[in-house]
Amino acid sequence: MIEWDDKYSVGISKIDDEHKQFINIINNAIATNEHNDDPEELKKLLHSITMYAINHFSTEETYMIEFNYPEYQYHKEEHHDFTKKAIEYCERVTHGDSQFADEILEYLKQWLVNHIQVTDRKYIDCFKRNGLK
Numbered sequence: 001m002i003e004w005d006d007k008y009s010v011g012i013s014k015i016d017d018e019h020k021q022f023i024n025i026i027n028n029a030i031a032t033n034e035h036n037d038d039p040e041e042l043k044k045l046l047h048s049i050t051m052y053a054i055n056h057f058s059t060e061e062t063y064m065i066e067f068n069y070p071e072y073q074y075h076k077e078e079h080h081d082f083t084k085k086a087i088e089y090c091e092r093v094t095h096g097d098s099q100f101a102d103e104i105l106e107y108l109k110q111w112l113v114n115h116i117q118v119t120d121r122k123y124i125d126c127f128k129r130n131g132l133k
C-alpha cells in the first residue's frame with residue numbers, strides 16, 4: 001500500500017489531488033487482489049487504473065504544451081511507457097495470465113511513486129511560473 005506523504009506533493013493542488021486519487025485506485029487494486037482471486041475483478045481494476053492514468057497524463061501534458069515545457073517529449077514518453085505496460089497487463093490478465101497479479105500491481109505502484117518523486121518534480125518551476133498553485 002502507498003500512503004500519501006508530503007514527499008509526493010508537487011505543490012499544485014489539482015495535480016496533487018489527481019495523484020492522491022491515482023494512489024487510491026492502485027491501493028484498492030492491491031487490497032482487492034489480496035482478498036480475491038477472481039481474474040475478472042483484477043481485469044476491471046487494471047482497466048480502471050489504465051483509464052485513470054490516461055486521463056491524468058492528459059492533464060499534465062495539456063499544461064506542458066500550454067506552457068511550452070522543454071522536457072515535454074521525455075515526460076510524455078514515460079507516460080506512454082506506463083500506459084503501454086498497463087494495457088499489456090490488461091491483455092495478459094484477459095488471457096488468463098493472472099498469477100502475476102502481485103507482480104503487476106507492484107510494478108504499477110513502484111512506477112507511480114518513482115515518477116511522482118522524480119519526473120513530475122521537474123515541471124514544478126515551470127508550472128508555477130505559469131500561474132498554477
Ligand SMILES: [Fe+2]
Nearest residue numbers: 060115119120
Ligand atoms: Fe507525469
